[in-house]
Amino acid sequence: MIIETRGLRKDFTVRKKVGRFRREAVTVPAVDGVDLAIDRGELLGYIGPNGAGKSTTLKILTGIMTPSAGQVSVCGLNPVPQRTTLARRIGSVFGQRSQLWWDLPLRDSFDLLRHVYRVPPAEHAARLKNCRVLLDLDEFLDTPVRQLSLGQRMRGEITAALLHGPEVLFLDEPTIGLDVMSKQAVRGFLAELGATGDTTIVLTTHDLADIEKLCERLVVIDHGRVVHDGSLEALHARYDSRRGIVADLESPWPAGLEIPGARVVEVDGARVRLEVDGATVGEVVGRLAAVVALRDLSVVEPEIEDVIARLYGGS
Numbered sequence: 385m386i387i388e389t390r391g392l393r394k395d396f397t398v399r400k401k402v403g404r405f406r407r408e409a410v411t412v413p414a415v416d417g418v419d420l421a422i423d424r425g426e427l428l429g430y431i432g433p434n435g436a437g438k439s440t441t442l443k444i445l446t447g448i449m450t451p452s453a454g455q456v457s458v459c460g461l462n463p464v465p466q467r468t469t470l471a472r473r474i475g476s477v478f479g480q481r482s483q484l485w486w487d488l489p490l491r492d493s494f495d496l497l498r499h500v501y502r503v504p505p506a507e508h509a510a511r512l513k514n515c516r517v518l519l520d521l522d523e524f525l526d527t528p529v530r531q532l533s534l535g536q537r538m539r540g541e542i543t544a545a546l547l548h549g550p551e552v553l554f555l556d557e558p559t560i561g562l563d564v565m566s567k568q569a570v571r572g573f574l575a576e577l578g579a580t581g582d583t584t585i586v587l588t589t590h591d592l593a594d595i596e597k598l599c600e601r602l603v604v605i606d607h608g609r610v611v612h613d614g615s616l617e618a619l620h621a622r623y624d625s626r627r628g629i630v631a632d633l634e635s636p637w638p639a640g641l642e643i644p645g646a647r648v649v650e651v652d653g654a655r656v657r658l659e660v661d662g663a664t665v666g667e668v669v670g671r672l673a674a675v676v677a678l679r680d681l682s683v684v685e686p687e688i689e690d691v692i693a694r695l696y697g698g699s
């Protein structure tokens with residue numbers, strides 16, 4: 385296990401306005417008992433709605449923030465007290481905090497990082513070459529960072545986070561705000577990096593395409609608690625009951641007809657749309673065929689958007 389947390393908590397104390405003049409200290413549990421067990425080489429999506437506690441968890445795992453309670457181990461180290469040692473073994477990309485020197489060309493930032501981490505020149509050159517090719521950096525390697533577009537800078541940030549050969553890469557919203565080309569470049573790169581199995585990747589994202597294309601495993605967090613831990617398929621399976629059926633009948637849908645285990649969502653003459661709820665698709669189709677003459681039928685898989693929205697909604 386390369387990352388392990390048990391009963392991880394982080395409480396923030398915020399002052400809230402009570403009445404017209406009084407302020408009262410209120411405790412906000414940003415992370416509320418999170419247990420994580422991540423194996424070496426996994427590519428994990430850590431997702432959840434705004435304010436769920438994702439960034440706070442990442443900050444604790446990277447040693448930037450001390451947890452209020454619970455145990456945490458990353459690469460066998462306790463992140464906060466062993467932060468310096470840990471820094472050599474992890475890489476992180478947080479949108480707000482750049483690792484690049486604003487006034488220097490990208491190339492010089494990379495060179496400085498080589499000295500900071502004392503990376504042997506040959507190793508540095510090999511890793512940089514790999515990133516240059518896969519992230520298409522050459523066009524702007526000599527441009528000062530402040531002149532880069534957001535997408536170019538993000539590609540630079542990811543390279544900077546990898547030049548010392550970290551075992552774990554933490555990424556907080558790596559594709560947010562990027563243009564389509566940069567998004568694709570970043571996604572393709574992460575998919576390839578993940579496929580080698582050498583680097584464990586933990587990423588937070590609101591981008592559903594990132595989730596679908598990259599994450600073998602999803603940990604969904606809401607109000608500081610894990611509400612799902614498993615594959616995207618498992619998430620769909622959990623909502624199997626919400627699959628839809630569109631049926632075309634030989635004659636119009638009889639008004640008021642009900643099918644046990646399904647809800648009639650829409651009727652348009654001889655076409656009916658049902659939402660399966662509390663039965664399997666097969667059972668509903670069987671019941672349907674027993675009472676109406678079917679001409680055509682299709683099963684509509686739930687959209688990942690809907691599944692996630694429902695999951696966040698807690699229903």
Ligand SMILES: Nc1ncnc2c1ncn2[C@@H]1O[C@H](COP(=O)(O)OP(=O)(O)OP(=O)(O)O)[C@@H](O)[C@H]1O
Pocket residue numbers: 396397398412413414432433434435436437438439440441
């Ligand atoms: N420094 C802080 N002081 C007080 N409250 C904080 C602090 N940082 C985070 N919080 C609160 O903790 C909760 C979790 O925040 P966090 O930033 O971890 O969420 P998130 O899942 O990363 O959200 P987003 O998707 O919007 O980035 C929120 O209610 C937030 O307001």
